[in-house]
Amino acid sequence: MLMRLYYLGPHGSFTHQAAQAAAQQYSKNGDSVELSACANEREIVTHVEAGDGWGILAWENNVEGYIAQNLDRLIDAHNIAGIDRLSVNVEFDAFVREDHAQLTEVSAHPHGLAQCTQFIADNQLRLVPAQSNTAACENLQPHQIALGPQNSGELYGLETYKRAVQDYSGAHTDFLVLAPREAVVERNRLRCASKASCESIITVIPLFTGPGVVANLLDVFRDNGLNMTSLISRPIKAADGTYSFVITLDAAPWDANMQAVFREIEEHGDWVKILAVYEQRDIAHVPVAQWNLPQVGINPMLVEE
């Protein structure tokens, strides 16, 4: 099957890396994937809603948190859901031209510049912001260093000056592959038949507000033995005073305990929708002793002692 996969361009971005990884995975299953760059995320969602193909959206970065606007996009979408989740290491390499002169400037998207402050300070480089890391590579001058993901050097015929120059190691961004909901239902039928372990991202809007609303909601999950791996509250369409909850659960929609939870939520009259179902990730189980807890600091309760 030929499939089109829409991603946030330009060529050589982290999203492009994620799209390439997804395409590689799907081509193993015999599908032929054609990548198609979009100028913004809205375009991606519009294409998938229109049935033109699948799409890929950044979902969560472990340092910077959720990409809230993409969360809202998926909550508001009519006919699409996440079908796969994959993770890309956010690592910046430093690139120079082969004919480079003395290096006095550094060019990248401001996010890239912000994530490599130590390298920039050590090399006493002047900042030259670019529209994207790719644009920085493409327009690189002989006295400049460009910052970007590993594959961008090769794409633009640049030399790697130094590997992994980001301040923070271990950063990664998770992406969701989006598909029409009927494609997700079809895949879920196969997953259910093969007893594949899956995770689900759901959004719940409690329509009766007041103290204890979320506690009551989470009690339902607990009492049915469901494990929650992430929880975030969001204003509905960015309107203050309204709330939805986006919850990641270590269970599939066809699991008996999940079905029981949905029955209870529906009986209670709350609004619920599944945003994504994907095969279970390996989630690190770090022993509490290694959690590297923050300092409790001075007077944690902020009242006179």
Add this chain to the structure above:
Amino acid sequence: MLMRLYYLGPHGSFTHQAAQAAAQQYSKNGDSVELSACANEREIVTHVEAGDGWGILAWENNVEGYIAQNLDRLIDAHNIAGIDRLSVNVEFDAFVREDHAQLTEVSAHPHGLAQCTQFIADNQLRLVPAQSNTAACENLQPHQIALGPQNSGELYGLETYKRAVQDYSGAHTDFLVLAPREAVVERNRLRCASKASCESIITVIPLFTGPGVVANLLDVFRDNGLNMTSLISRPIKAADGTYSFVITLDAAPWDANMQAVFREIEEHGDWVKILAVYEQRDIAHVPVAQWNLPQVGINPMLVEE
């Protein structure tokens, strides 16, 4: 009293607007405030930790969500806490030079460019990214339009070409004013004495993990009648598989029900710390009928019907 307030520069940024608003508020109380621009957020926190003055940090934007790195900074801080919270409307005006020619380009920080896509498309402008909106104003060419907060035009002697050109109206960013914890304790003593209504932001790390941990935690809040206005889970120091919860509560640390909650959490052996206490905000209470709920869409449960 002379007080220094550290903010994220440059001059004319949204953070600068917030710092000016805070300074105005404090000068009403007879304090004299000197604003001091920092190059990054780490510098601000370092100054406040060192007792050099107070600081101001972006906390939450209602469209883009929490600024996760600032959340982590406050969780990890040793000796500082939030003492005030204030909100700044995120509105972009379009500026031109008085001697402007035909306008063919638009210049701003990429965030600014991303938030005014309709205006840019309508005027068929070519994008010229800048290190900051302020830098765009400062270096504006006759054929360019700069985007930035309202006060930046005046600061750089520019004409306002059009007001409020952002795609999304109603966006705002909330900021926390940071102070040494002993200053917050001192202020809390006065607030408690004057029976001021306050909100608190706390962080809790449940040290016993497994299904139901958060449900059990929130039950404690519910059973003590505490109203939660925001909830987010964060990996500890961005390490996967570890979790802290950042919770905003409509109560002060000296309120009896909050004290009862803390006793229960401590008895349970979990880690807890108050990150900020500030006077109660006016939170909109939007009736459910006006919530503008998202579409439920096709097959909300993603299993065969």
